Amino acid sequence: MTEIEQRRRDVAARLPEKKVDALLVTSPANVRYLSGFAGSNGLILVTLSETHFFTDPRYAIEASRNITGTVHVIKGPMIPAVAAIIQRKRLKKIGFESAWLHYDEYTRLKEELPLGVSLHPVGRIIEERRMLKSPDEIAKIRKSVEVNSEAYARVVKRLRPGVSELDVAAEIEFQMKVLGAEKPAFDTIVAAGPHSALPHAHPTGRRIEENELLLIDMGASVEGYSSDMTRVVHLGAPPKRIRQMYKAVLEAQLAGVAAVREGVKAGKVDAATRNVLKKYKLDRAFIHSTGHGLGLEIHEGPRLGKKEQTKLQAGMAITIEPGVYVEGLGGIRIEDTVLVTAKGCEVLTPTSKEFVNL
Numbered sequence: 001m002t003e004i005e006q007r008r009r010d011v012a013a014r015l016p017e018k019k020v021d022a023l024l025v026t027s028p029a030n031v032r033y034l035s036g037f038a039g040s041n042g043l044i045l046v047t048l049s050e051t052h053f054f055t056d057p058r059y060a061i062e063a064s065r066n067i068t069g070t071v072h073v074i075k076g077p078m079i080p081a082v083a084a085i086i087q088r089k090r091l092k093k094i095g096f097e098s099a100w101l102h103y104d105e106y107t108r109l110k111e112e113l114p115l116g117v118s119l120h121p122v123g124r125i126i127e128e129r130r131m132l133k134s135p136d137e138i139a140k141i142r143k144s145v146e147v148n149s150e151a152y153a154r155v156v157k158r159l160r161p162g163v164s165e166l167d168v169a170a171e172i173e174f175q176m177k178v179l180g181a182e183k184p185a186f187d188t189i190v191a192a193g194p195h196s197a198l199p200h201a202h203p204t205g206r207r208i209e210e211n212e213l214l215l216i217d218m219g220a221s222v223e224g225y226s227s228d229m230t231r232v233v234h235l236g237a238p239p240k241r242i243r244q245m246y247k248a249v250l251e252a253q254l255a256g257v258a259a260v261r262e263g264v265k266a267g268k269v270d271a272a273t274r275n276v277l278k279k280y281k282l283d284r285a286f287i288h289s290t291g292h293g294l295g296l297e298i299h300e301g302p303r304l305g306k307k308e309q310t311k312l313q314a315g316m317a318i319t320i321e322p323g324v325y326v327e328g329l330g331g332i333r334i335e336d337t338v339l340v341t342a343k344g345c346e347v348l349t350p351t352s353k354e355f356v357n358l
Contacts, residue, residue: 003134005068008034008051011126015048018122020095022047024082024109027100029296030126035067038224043078045085052085054078079105083112095122124301131293131301132315137225138339141295141317142348144181144222145337148229149351151175152218159358161210161235165190165203168216176220185219185226185298196232196331199288199323211236213330219298226298228319229349230335233356245282245332246355249324252276253334253353256290256304256320260338260345266308273322274306285324293318294337316340317348 001009011034015023025031025044034044034051039059045052051069060073074081086094094113096106098121110119133141154175155168169188176184191201192208196215208214217230234242252273259272270290277283289305294317302310304318312318318340323333336349 002068003136004034004036007129008046008069010129012046012048014125015046015095018095018120018125020093020120020122021091022086022089022093023095023097023122023125024101025097025126026102026105027097027126030097030100030130032224032296033126033130035069037063037067041078043082045082047089047091050089052082054081077108079108080112083109086117087114092116093118093120095120097122097124097126099124127301130295132313133295133317133339134315137295138315138317140223140225141227141337141339144185144220144225144227145229145348146350147176147179147181147222148218148220148227149349150179151181151220152216152229152231152351156216156231156233156356156358159208159214159233159235161212162207164205164207165192165195166205168208168214169203172216172218176218179220181220181222182224183221185221185228185294189215189217189230191215191331194328194330197325197327197329199325199331199333208235213238213242213332215331215333217333217335219294224296226294226296227337227348228294228298228321228335229337229351230321230323230333231351231353231356232332232334233358235358237357238355242330242332243355244280245324245326248277248280248282249322249332249334250353250355252286252322253320253336256322257336257338257345257347260312260318260320260340262312262314262340262342262344264312266302266304266310266312267306269304269312269320270306270308273320277322277324282324285326286322287325288323291319291321291335291338312340314340314342 321335
């Protein structure tokens with residue numbers, strides 16, 4: 001049995017618990033997780049004993065070669081074809097992903113189903129399984145992290161005043177692809193000077209100046225799996241206030257990493273970073289959570305935020321990324337991709353966290 005087939009079997013085993021006969025999977029990431037399919041149009045119907053995959057003729061050859069289970073190639077809308085299988089198999093209670101099934105698709109499916117068949121939201125049962133990465137998934141995340149860090153190293157050593165944020169972002173994404181990434185895991189963040197006070201700033205044509213902070217948040221997607229890293233450099237000698245902010249954020253980030261181990265609640269890791277920043281009277285400038293899971297998507301469970309009760313488990317891939325943001329001055333965030341292990345954690349990101357002055 002392949003790893004993908006085992007995933008489907010595990011999901012099917014939870015259907016009785018959810019009191020449904022089948023699960024309609026519409027999340028693109030979950031479709032990929034259960035089939036390996038990375039195209040733009042695919043649905044999966046998982047029953048206790050079968051898997052039905054639906055796509056359109058553009059993907060017919062790919063699906064016939066690579067996807068196990070019954071493949072249905074549909075010309076036109078796929079929902080009526082799903083309803084036909086449900087009727088043919090005499091399934092009565094159909095689970096669906098309420099976060100992903102579009103309302104139009106939901107109403108169409110409801111109209112197509114025969115009397116006596118009902119639809120039931122089942123929550124995030126696939127996402128819950130995805131939080132724990134297999135050895136193969138961990139290997140892909142490692143590769144993604146390595147590509148990401150090497151792309152950063154190639155770009156940062158060539159940074160000079162006068163280039164624009166957009167120039168830097170474009171070069172980062174080019175280097176990722178040269179190194180084997182299929183795409184960035186998210187839109188690369190490059191923010192200079194006061195612009196870096198926006199945690200999710202979009203790169204602009206603004207040119208980077210001497211004696212400015214530069215924040216870079218970047219991630220690669222390699223074989224579908226994401227990495228995530230943030231580093232801050234300073235063009236010229238940083239003033240005392242910036243050095244103190246960096247020292248505080250680095251100490252908070254290291255405290256967060258040190259708190260990661262199997263069995264610890266995610267909220268405890270968040271508290272570890274916040275307590276350090278509180279000591280420096282910077283806790284109010286920390287305006288987001290400490291981190292998140294990653295994998296097929298850049299943001300997955302668990303969320304490492306205030307009072308989060310999810311217990312960390314070995315095999316989870318997460319980020320640790322405290323930051324402080326001061327309007328008019330700038331922002332500092334330090335982020336690594338981290339693997340939870342039975343004995344603690346492993347920081348996968350190899351890039352130095354020393355405050356680099358260019």
